[in-house]
Amino acid sequence: MRQSQLFARTRWEDPTEETAKNAKLLIRAGLVHKEMAGVYAFLPLGLRVLRKIETVIREEMNAIGGQEVLMTTLQNPEIWHKTGRFDDAVVDNWFKTKLVSGGELGIANTHEEPITAMLVHHLKSYKDLPVYVYQFQTKFRNELRAKSGIMRGREFLMKDLYSFSRTEVEFHTFYEQCAAAYLRIFARVGLGDHTFRTLAAGGSFTTGLTDEFQTLSEAGEDIIYIDRSKHLAVNKEVLTDENLARLGLERANLEEAKSIEVGNIFPLGHRYSDALGLKYRDESGLDQPIYMGSYGIGLSRLLGTIVEVLADDGGIVWPASVAPFAVHLVALGSSEPVRQAADQIYADLSQAGVEALFDDRDLPAGEKLGDADLLGMPLRVIVSEKTLAAGKLEVKNRQTAEIRHLTFAELITEFK
RNA sequence: CGGGACGUGGUGUAACGGCUAACAUUCUCGGUUUGGGACCGAGCGAUUCCGGGUUCGAAUCCCGGCGUCCCGACCA
DSSP, X not given: OBGGGOOXXXXXXXXXXXXXXXXXHHHHTTSEEEEETTEEEEOHHHHHHHHHHHHHHHHHHHHTTOEEOOOOSEEOHHHHHTTTTTSTTTSTTOEXXXXXXXXXXXXXXXXXXXXXXXXXXTOOBGGGOOEEEEEEEEEEOOOSSOBTXXXXXSEEEEEEEXXXXXXXXXXXXXXXXXXXXXXXXXXXXXXXXXXXXXXXXXXXXXXXXXEEEEEEOTTOSEEEEEETTTTEEEEGGGOOHHHHHHHTOOGGGOEEEEEEEEEEEEEEETHHHHHHTOEEEOTTSOEEEOEEEEEEEEHHHHHHHHHXXXXXXXXXXXOTTTOSOSEEEEEOSOOHHHHHHHHHHHHHHHHTTOOEEEEOOOOOHHXXXXXXXXXXXXXXXXXXXXXXXXXXXXXXXTTTXXXXXXXXXXXXXXXX
């Protein structure tokens, strides 16, 4: 993409109304637009990151047998009455609206009920199970207080998967598969070293313990105790000797840290399947309850977490897996030879299938280099009088700041 | 929801109760310039968040509302 065509402009100064690092950088870089507190729109570059995160998650969910669907935002209250969760006293952060005819509707804040109710029409026999259904969908939650920029919004994109198993044992097998998939996802988006599977309390969904995936960051809302060698952690809320023993951890090896909850997985048991009448017929012709689990990752929060954790003083640092573009091609100077050479390299990169953002703007070098740092593509490739004279491109790694001088052919091999 | 801070061109700031609300930047036009937020010149851009009050006079003081951020509570 030619940067001269990109409508979203960068800003040099921090927006005064944001204090969170993720919001300051994402707004300055022109990746998001704040609509109101806790509500952020994604601009072209931000959307590209979101789509790449989505792709990573989709690949991992498909690999463990997930089937993707897209449920609705408008929700039928009848279904929710069956679990008692339409009541504002039970779920206090509903957004609701009304039909012209007067009937009340829910606006999706989660999807256990509709997915379970939908599957009543499709799951009948033990032969149909297990089934794993997931989606990428916007959730709306009427938070008392939106905060931390993009991290805790009233509207946000989430991947939610629901598992439907015949037995608790079958459920547990999948639960562990999903936990492993989650660790792969966080590793692939560049947060592997910073993210810990963490034992936590179940909240109002379930009585038992659950697992969270927590990324170490001062911007986090949680306090966890981590064992770095075992790469496991315990949330402060369930830090007991019994739980430590369960995980094979010892207090002496634990380190306290603030963290961001980037994902969670938990057993739902029969709670929703019973309430909504979802059951299956077993081999002997008897009806049996379906054992459910729920598995969530907030994509927009994950995007914000990547910014929080990996950014440096110069701006955002994207891992290659989720960067808007693999290469930021920057032409310095507007002389005809530089222009032509840069155009040619841009065309050649496209030809080679390398996604490049081409800064073809007629701006002073400092501004273009500053933007390149702020936007944070993994590789910055400079074309200038200097590089033309040397006959090689200057290639800078955004994360390590390493500078190399490569021919185009050498550069291309990086992407094979 | 309790507490606190704040609200002035697109952005960032300034202005004792008193002149045409100032400066920088962005943007437009012309010229120059190109390796770390260039230069010169000329322009455009504001109902000072909204409503009410005090006053000869309000961006400024008072009341109410709305909004934004922060702390706490809450967090499927």
